[in-house]
Structure formats: structure tokens, C-alpha cells
Amino acid sequence: MKKLFLLLSILFLITSISARQLYLSPTGSDANNGLSLQTAWLSPNYAYNTLVAGDTLWVKGGIYTVYSTVKSKNAGTKSQPIKVFALKGENPVFDCSSFRHYGSESSTYRGMDLRQSWWHVRGIKVYKAGHNGIIIAGENIIVEGCTIQECGHDGISIGAGSLNALVVNCDSYRNAEVVGKGENGDGFAAKEGSGTIFRGCRAWENCDDGWDVYGGSQPVLIDSCWSFGNGVNYWPDLIPDYQGDGNGFKLGGGGGVDGNAPNVVLHSIAFNNVSKGFDQNHNAWGVTCINCTGYNNNGMGNFAFQEAPAQGKHLMINNLSYAGTGQNIATGSTETTNSWNLGLSFTDDMFESLIVADAKTDRDENYRLTDPKLKSLFKLKSTNPAIDKGTAQTFIRLKPYYAIPFSGAKPDLGAKELVTGAWTFPTPDETQPEDSTVNPGNRPVGIKQVIVNVVTQFTISAGAKSTVWGPFSLVSAESAVFDFQAVGSSSGAAIIEFSKDNSNWEQVGTQAKNGSTSWVIGKIIDLSADTAPWGSTIYIRFNNNSTKDVNIKNLIITGTIYTINSTIDIENYSPLLYEKYYNFNGQEITNKTEGLFIRKSVFENGKIIIQKISRKNI
Secondary structure, eight states: OOOHHHHHHHHHHHHHHSOOOEEEEOOOOOOOOOSSSSSOOOHHHHHHOOOOOOOEEEOSSSEEOOOOEOOOOOOOOOOOEEEEOTTTTOOEEEOGGGGGGOOOOGGGGGGGEEEESSSSESSSEEOSSSOOOEOOBEEEEEEEEEEEEEEESSEEOOOOOOOOOEEOOOOEOOOTTTTTTTSSOOSSSEEEEEEEESSSSSSSSSSOOOOTTTTEEEEEESSSSEEESSTOOTTTTTTTTTTOOOSEEEEOOOSSTOEEEOOEEEEEEEEOSSSSSEEOOTTTTTOOSSSSSSSSSOOOOOEOOOSSSSOOOOOEESSSEEETTEEEEOOOEEEEEEEEEEEETOGGGGGGGGGGGGOOOOTTTTTTTSSHHHHTOOBOTTTOOTTTOOOOOOOOOOOOTOOOOOOOOOOSSSOOOOOSSSOOOOSSOOOOSSSSSSSSSSSSEEEEEEEEEEESEEEOOOOBBBBOOOEEEEEEEEEEEEEEOOSSSEEEEEEEEEEESSSEEEEOOOOOOEESOHHHHHHHEOOTTSOEEEOEEEEEEEEEEEEOOOOEEEEEEEEEEOOOOSSOGGTTOEEEEEEEEEEESSOOOOOOOOEEEEEEEEETSSOOOEEEEEOOOH
């Protein structure tokens, strides 16, 4: 017992040392130990240089004068992230105005620089930095409840090296780059990085755009965000020849397929922007907008997706457009139950509130938009024809394992659902994998092997499809490797598509592209996305939707085959830990449905059995 107590004491001591609670205060001193409010540090720069994995820095409200960029020095870990949290209900401000040099907005003058992995910053206001308010350029960084005001470039920017950034419940406004004549100064910019998500954020009165993902090659998810009043020149003395664009959500651009991405916007609102509300901006990939509201935007409209993309289609579902210059959607786009497709007309009295000045109302102490004025803004009245006119959504690309709940008979149009009855929570298309090596999610275990192997050269003509490989039984693809050549001219391109039924096809992985007629040897396409179709049958093909023929040879596609065991010697497999059941689309079955299923049995010694069974009354 004494040995156990000693061991526990040592473990507690180690945990305590590696998970310190530290404090920052405008009345503190960097000569202090930082271990309490009474002995708090003073300088954000000193604190950011001192924090190590497991530390939490509690920041007291007040003004912190900052004379140089506040930079993260050390990395956290998944189990021990570094946290910088404002004290509950308090409003700390990092005042960077000492290096807000109008007309010389250099990246030297950023407010906060987060390049180390596993940081979580919450509740900090960055004021008048000379460049970005905050740049995120590390892995697994969360910026929550932060405010960026009057900085000299984009408010919060996602930089090269960023992976899985989450920006949640943040506000960014009145940012402007004078030297660029207003061309730079977005509320939020995601032009680099991978896996970026914005959720619950607002951008307003920025000189350029609310959101700008120009040139980003990896898709971005913008979920439940507001963008309004962007593109107005609030700096006439500093920027007399103003050139700010003034879009709400600029969702692409940058030239070619490689400089664009299939971005997704969900439950978001764009209003009173000088230019467009939701803007394709020449994105060569199809963009998705689901349950968004566009109100009183100018330019080419509330929803401006007028160009047919080179890859995929624009997907417009359950959106609401009112006032402004309407919408402009390319022919061939997928448009489902949007207000303009249904021919719906609106008047101001069909909404609880259109007082747009209320959009700037303060957040609550948890950084959420809970004020009654915010809840009323753009909310539908019971007389609104958009109620119950939508289509249920059980699959949202970039937001896996999620289906949109709705009240009443069907979803409403636009970003805000009116509660008119019981809530319906549709079942998502795929259940969420569990983060455990013992209980590894909702797919059975299989063996990776080659499923397509074509050595000889074959040609896919412009606008044509290849032969179809399959069906493969109980399979998901992993990767494709092949040699690739454009025929006769440059810029040949092709994509890999999957189908469960040899009829409905979906692109998986990125485009294969070649800018010259020489061979690209060993082109690799990752096909392992969780959202890729898989199930009892899988078909695979190439689709050349470019204007140039392409050649392919030495094609190898690997996949995981989920083998079904027929006869089992159970002696070497017991005792049983647990069993799971799946349908033939790979979805886990948790209720007692009867029928033909896959059963996965996991045993204490690590053995796993996959069986096809007829389940009845289980």
C-alpha cells in the first residue's frame, strides 16, 4: 500500500509540474513566478515564450501594451495542449497600436503568431496590429472567442503549415491595408493550410472581404458564420483611391484547378456587402452552399456562382435570397429547394427582424450569439413561405457523421430554422468512428491489397470515361498510382470516380493533371477519404472532363477488402470482448433490425472475425 501511495504521489507530482496553472495581469511583473493572480506575469511576449506543453495561462481583463509580435515558442501535444484563456467574463486586449504603421503594413508587425502545434487561445482581443491580427501556421490550433479590430491586413489568417485549424466564435472587423489601397484587409483569410474550419464567426466592415479563400488548394468549411458591411471605405483620408472588393464570402479563385478547392458554406449569412454575398470568384471547383441566407448584397448578387466549374458542380440546397441583386447560378449546377427555384417572394414583415445594426451586438461570456436581438435577426416568421420548403440533408461534405436537424415537416430555407414542432434528427449517412484502438469505429477490419492492376497504356478521350473496374465485394479504396500524359497539347486532366451501383458516380481524391505532353511518372491519388463510397459493391473508373485526351499506364489501385469468414475455429478466439453489426453499406447497426448483416467479433487475444449472418430478433 505504501509503495502504491508513493507511486501515485510521484505521478501526481509529475502531472502537476507538466500542467501548470499560470496567470497574466496588466498589474503583474515578469519577475514574478506567474503562479497566481497576485504573482502574475505582465508581458504576453514573456508568457508565450515561457509556456510549455500542459500549461494553462489565465489572462486577466485589461489593456496589455504590446511592442512586438506575440509568438508561440513551444509546442503542446494532443494530451497536453498549451492553453491561453481569458478569465471568465473578462476582456483582455493586446494593444498593438505602437506598431500599426499606416501605409507600411509589413508582416513584421503581426499581432499574434501561432506556429507551434496544439495551442488553444480563447477570449483575447488583438487591436491595431500592423499586419494580421492573428496568423495560424501550426498543427491542431484552436482560436476561440477572439476579437480582431483595425489591423493592417487580414484579421485572422491561415498560413502555410496550418493543419486542422479551428476558428470558432471569433469576430474580425475594420481591418485595412492602406498600402494595398484596400485590396487586402479581410476579416478571415484561408489561402493556405489544410483542414481549416470556421464556425460561429462574424466579419464586418473590413476594407476587402469578410472571408477570402483565394488561391487555397485545400477545401475550407465555413459553418454558421456572418459576413456583412464589407467593402465600405471607412478610411477616405488614408485610402483616397480605394479598391476594396467588398464580398461577404469570397470562395475561391487563383487560377487553375490546383489553386482552387471545393469549399463548403453551411448555415451562414451574408448581407449588406458592397459586392456579392456568396462569391465563386472564378473557383474552378464546384462550391457547396447549404441553408445559407443572402440579403441585400450588390455586385452580381446574393449568390454569385455564374461560372460552370471545371471540376464537379456547384451544389445549392435550401438557400434563401432576398433583396439586393438576387442570384446568378451557372447552368448545370445542382439546385435543390432554394427560394429562387421555388419562385418564393418575400417582404420585410415575413422576418422577425431585419435591423442589421443589431448584428454587431456583443457575444455572451461564452462567446456565443445568444442576445435576443441576434436571435431575431433574419429569423422567419410563421407567415414566411420558406418554412418547411427545404430538403433533409444527411450528408455534408467536410462535416462528416452529421445530418442537419429540423423542426416541423421539412427543413426551412435559409440559415435559421423556425421551431414549429418537434425536432427531427435525421440519421447521418455514416456513423462516427470511435477514437480507440480497442473499439475501432464503424467499419469492419480488412486486408489491403491490389484491386486494379493495368500495365498496358490506355487513352481516355476528352469528355469521356474509362472502362469500369468492378464490382468489388466489400471494399474501400486506398490509393491509385499511375503514369499520366496529356495528348497533343498541355493541361490534360482526369479524376477517379466511385459508384456503389454503376450508375451514380462520385469523385474521390484530387484531380490528376499534367501541364505538358511529357509523362508524369508515379502520379499518386489518395482515395482513402472517410466519405468515399464503399459497401457490398464498389465500381471504379476514370473521368476525363478536360478538353484534352490523356494517356494512362502502369495503373495500380489498392483497396481494403473486408473478407467474410465462412467457417470459424472458435477455439483460438475466445473469450469474446464485444460484437458489432453492420449493413452492407458499412454503417453500424445499433438497433435490433432483422436481416442480412456483417458481424464483427473482437476477442481478448486480439483475434477478429468478420462473418455474414442472418440476424433475427437479436
